[in-house]
Amino acid sequence: MKILLATYWIVPHVGGVWNYMNQLKKKLEYFGHEVDLLGYGDMHKYVYHVTDDIKIYKEDVIEEVTKKLEANSHLEYYADPVVKFCETQKFVYELGIAKMELEKYDLIHTQDVFSSSVFAKVIPKDTTLVATLHGSVAHEMKDYVMNVHVTETSPLACIYFDELEYSGATSATKTIVANNWLKNILIDEFKVPEEQILVQHYGYDIDAFLNTFDANNITIEKPLEKKVILFLGRLVSLKGVHHLINALGNLQYSRDDWVCWIVGEGEKQAELEQQTKELGLVDKVIFLGNRNNVAELLYVTDIFVLPSLIENQPLSVIEAQIMGKPIVVSDTGGLPEMVTHGWNGLITKAGDDQGICNSLYSLLENEEYGKQLGNTAKTWALDYWSLEKGAKKVLEIYHQVLKKNN
Numbered sequence: 001m002k003i004l005l006a007t008y009w010i011v012p013h014v015g016g017v018w019n020y021m022n023q024l025k026k027k028l029e030y031f032g033h034e035v036d037l038l039g040y041g042d043m044h045k046y047v048y049h050v051t052d053d054i055k056i057y058k059e060d061v062i063e064e065v066t067k068k069l070e071a072n073s074h075l076e077y078y079a080d081p082v083v084k085f086c087e088t089q090k091f092v093y094e095l096g097i098a099k100m101e102l103e104k105y106d107l108i109h110t111q112d113v114f115s116s117s118v119f120a121k122v123i124p125k126d127t128t129l130v131a132t133l134h135g136s137v138a139h140e141m142k143d144y145v146m147n148v149h150v151t152e153t154s155p156l157a158c159i160y161f162d163e164l165e166y167s168g169a170t171s172a173t174k175t176i177v178a179n180n181w182l183k184n185i186l187i188d189e190f191k192v193p194e195e196q197i198l199v200q201h202y203g204y205d206i207d208a209f210l211n212t213f214d215a216n217n218i219t220i221e222k223p224l225e226k227k228v229i230l231f232l233g234r235l236v237s238l239k240g241v242h243h244l245i246n247a248l249g250n251l252q253y254s255r256d257d258w259v260c261w262i263v264g265e266g267e268k269q270a271e272l273e274q275q276t277k278e279l280g281l282v283d284k285v286i287f288l289g290n291r292n293n294v295a296e297l298l299y300v301t302d303i304f305v306l307p308s309l310i311e312n313q314p315l316s317v318i319e320a321q322i323m324g325k326p327i328v329v330s331d332t333g334g335l336p337e338m339v340t341h342g343w344n345g346l347i348t349k350a351g352d353d354q355g356i357c358n359s360l361y362s363l364l365e366n367e368e369y370g371k372q373l374g375n376t377a378k379t380w381a382l383d384y385w386s387l388e389k390g391a392k393k394v395l396e397i398y399h400q401v402l403k404k405n406n
Contacts, residue, residue, distance in 0.1 A: 001033045001034070001106045001107060001398070002033075002034045002036075002104055002105050002106050002107075003028060003033055003034065003035045003036070003105065003106065003107050003108075003109060003398075004035075004036050004037075004038055004102070004105045004107075004108045004109070005021045005024060005025060005035060005036070005037050005038070005109050005111065006037075006038040006039065006097070006108060006109070006110050006111065006115050006119065007021065007038070007039045007040075007110065007111040007112055007115050008039070008040060008089075008090075008093060008111075008112050008114035008115040008118070009039060009040060009111070009112060010039065010040045010041065010042065010043070010044065011037065011038075011039030011040065011041075011048060011050060012050075015315075016134060016202075016313075016314065016315040017111050017112070017134050018039075019315060020111070020132075020134070020202050021037055021111065022037070023203070023204065023205045023208075023387055024202075024203075024391060024394065025037060026205070027203075027205075027387055027388065027390075027391035028391060028394075028395070031391070031392075031395065035051075036049065036050070036051035036052065036105075037049075037050040037051050038050060038051075038097070038100070040089075040093065041055055044058070044089055044092070045057060045058055046058060046096070047092065047093055047096025047097060047100075049100055054100065056095070056096035056097075056099050056100075058092045061091075061092055061095040061096065062092075064091075064095055065088060065091040065092055065095065068091045069084075069087060069088065069091065072087065076156055077153070077156040077157060077159055077160040079153045079156060080145070080151065080153035080154065080156050080157040080160070081149075081151065081153075082141070082144070082145050082149055082151075082154075082157050083153075083156070083157050083160045086114075086160075086164075089114075090114060090117075090118055093114070093115070093118050094118045094121060094122060097118065097119065097122060098122045102122065102123060102124055102127060103124040103126070103127065105124075105127050106127065106128065106402065107127065107128045107129075107130060107398055107401075107402065108123060108127055108128070108129050108130070109130045109131070109132065109394075109398075110129065110130070110131045110132070110172065111131075111132050111133075111134060112133065112134065112137065112168065113131075113133060113137050113138075113164055113165055113167065113168020113169060114137070114164070114168065115131075115168075116129070116131040116133075116167075116168040116169070116171045116172055116175075117164065117167040117168045117171050119171070120167075120171035120172070128173055128398075128401050128402055128405045129171065129172040129173060130172050130173060130174055130175075130176065130397065130398065130401055131168065131169070131171065131172035131174075131175045131176065132175075132176040132177070132202075133168070133169060133175060133176070133177050133182065133186075134178070134312055134313070135182065135310075135311075135312035135333075136165065136182060136185055136186075136310070136312070137161065137164065137165060137168070138161040138162055138164065138165035138190070139185075139310055140238060140310060141157070141161045142157075142158045142161055142162075143237075143238060143310065145157040145158065145161075146158065147237070148237070148267075162190065165186070165190050166190045166191065166192060169186050169190060169192045169196065169197075170192055170193070170196055173401040173404065173405060174196065174197075174198055174397060174400075174401050175192070175196050175197055175198070176197075176198050176199075176200050176394070176397065177197060177198070177199055177200075178199070178200070178201045178202055178312060178313040178334060179199065179201070179312070179313060179333075179334035179337045179338075180199055180337065181312075181333050181334045181336075181337065182312060182333075182334065183197045183199050198397060200390070200393050200394065200397065201313060201384075201385070201390060202313065202390055203385060203386060203387040203388070203389060203390020203391060203393075204315075204318050204319075204322070204385040204386075204387055204390075205387045206322055206381075206382060206385060206386070206387065209295055209319060209322060210295065210322070212293070212294075212295045212296075213293065213295040213296040213299060215299060218296060218299065218300060219293075219296065220293070220296055220297065220300050222300045223259050225257065226257060226258055226259050227257055227258045227259075227302035227303065227364060228258070228259055228260075228261060228300060228301045228302050228303070229248075229258055229259070229260040229261070229301075229302065229303045229304075229305055229360060230260070230261050230263065230297060230298065230301040230303070230304050230305070230320075231244060231260065231261070231262050231263065231264070231304075231305055231306065231307075232263045232264060232294065232297075232304075232306075232316040232319075232320075233263075233264050233306065233308075233314070233316055234264050234265070234266040235262070235264050235265055235266030235267070235268045235269045235272055236266045236267055236268055237268055237309070238308060238309050238310045238311075239264075239266075239306075239307070239308050239309070240307035240308050240309045240330060240350065240351065241262065241268065241272055241307070242268070242271075242272060242275060243307045243309075243351055243352070243353050243356060244260075244305060244307045244356060245272060245275050245276055245279065245281065245285060246275075246279070246353040247307075247353045247354070247355075247356035247357040247360065248260055248279070248281055248284065248285060248357075248360075249279035249280075249281060250353065250354060250357040251357045251360055251361060252279075252280070252281065252284060254361060255361060255364050255365075257364060258284070258302075258360075258364060259284050259285075259286060260281075260284060260285045260286070261286050261288055261297070261301075262285060262286065262287045262288065263288045263289070263290070263291050263294075263297060264289075264290060265289055265290050269287065272287075273287060294316075294319060295319070295323065298319060298320055298323040298325060299323060301320075301323075301325055302325075302326075302363075302370070303325065303326055303327075303328065303360060303363050303364070303370065304316070304317075304320035304325045304326070304327045304328070305327070305328040305329070305356070305360065306327070306328070306329045306330070306335070307328075307329070307330050307348070307350070307356055308329070308330050308332055308333070308335070308350070309330070309332060309350050309351060310332060310333060311330070311332050311333035311334060311335050312333050312334050313334045313337075313338065314335075317329060317335070317338055317339070318338075318381065318385055320377075321338075321344065321345075321377040321378060321380070321381035321385070322378065322381050322382065322385070323378070324374040324375055324377060324378035325374050325377070326345065326346070326363050326369075326370035326371070326373040326374045326377070327339055327344070327345035327346070327373070327374075327377060328345065328346045328347075328348060328356065328359045328360060328363070329345060329346075329347055329348070330347070330348055330349070330350040330351075330352075331347050331348065331349055331350055332350040335347070339377075342373075343373070343376055344373060344376045344377035344380055345373055345377060346359040346362070346363070346373070
């Protein structure tokens with residue numbers, strides 16, 4: 001089978017979607033299939049067929065894009081600058097992939113609502129389209145336009161992103177999601193037909209991850225007589241890091257035997273660093289920036305925490321489970337389908353500063369309890385997140401939709 005894995009997001013990038021595409025490609029090729037990768041290039045400057053190193057530059061199609069924008073200018077939500085930007089990028093993507101040899105693929109597997117809705121317009125009639133959605137773009141973008149990039153037209157942008165979510169979720173023959181949380185959102189909120197959705201988690205290349213570090217040659221220095229609390233993720237409001245810092249501000253008055261490492265970068269970093277100063281946590285909360293030695297960081301970590309306000313199936317939680325760490329997560333999105341409270345981790349209410357503080361305190365106070373949670377998480381994760389099992393189930397879906405379309 002000749003397969004194209006495609007995304008609208010910039011590739012390569014540090015994050016779950018690109019990681020998933022590469023791991024799925026590796027396993028599908030192991031099963032005897034031919035797999036190519038496609039996405040957007042650096043800073044959305046070009047549409048990028050990664051495997052064949054083909055780049056269709058934005059500047060080469062901008063005249064056609066302008067015509068398409070003008071033809072749609074009567075749409076009310078085009079008055080919003082975020083919508084205008086997204087539509088421009090979508091048209092560049094559409095014209096770019098239309099110049100690729102898509103007819104050579106038996107199946108195209110998109111990874112987001114943008115690419116799904118666009119590929120549906122240009123896909124050859126004999127090629128099957130399958131989509132995987134790695135979260136709710138509408139939820140994240142509506143939060144952005146209503147709380148970050150706020151304009152008078154932001155409510156119009158919300159309508160646009162609702163329509164995009166529905167279009168992207170219904171464009172393919174079948175749409176795969178990682179959990180029942182996202183399935184229910186698509187069905188209940190966006191009115192996607194239930195028969196459109198299949199629930200199948202991603203799987204993860206556990207062996208490759210564990211081979212990225214050597215337990216006998218650890219280069220990270222752990223503070224003496226301190227337990228390490230670790231956050232991994234983008235420093236944006238939706239990750240809830242400000243709630244974690246508030247929780248740590250409370251925790252410092254009851255325990256002094258910890259430090260917290262914040263790994264990642266993002267638009268909220270300066271605000272979070274200022275919050276840390278105001279709470280007197282400069283010596284206890286350390287911002288490490290982006291790191292490529294995640295497994296080693298987790299190896300020396302005592303507690304992993306992810307206090308997200310919106311989340312799907314975060315890679316960082318999977319990796320922390322594989323490393324056998326006690327985990328504290330919020331009750332948002334797909335997290336409760338990854339962590340069972342009191343069995344393989346602890347769950348707090350999203351945005352609950354004191355709840356996070358209490359959970360961290362309990363794990364610092366009772367080390368044996370933390371080890372028990374971590375060991376359970378590891379045993380469960382090594383079986384549940386098997387990439388081979390996940391890839392085989394994706395292949396089953398491919399064969400089902402190909403049979404149906406033929």
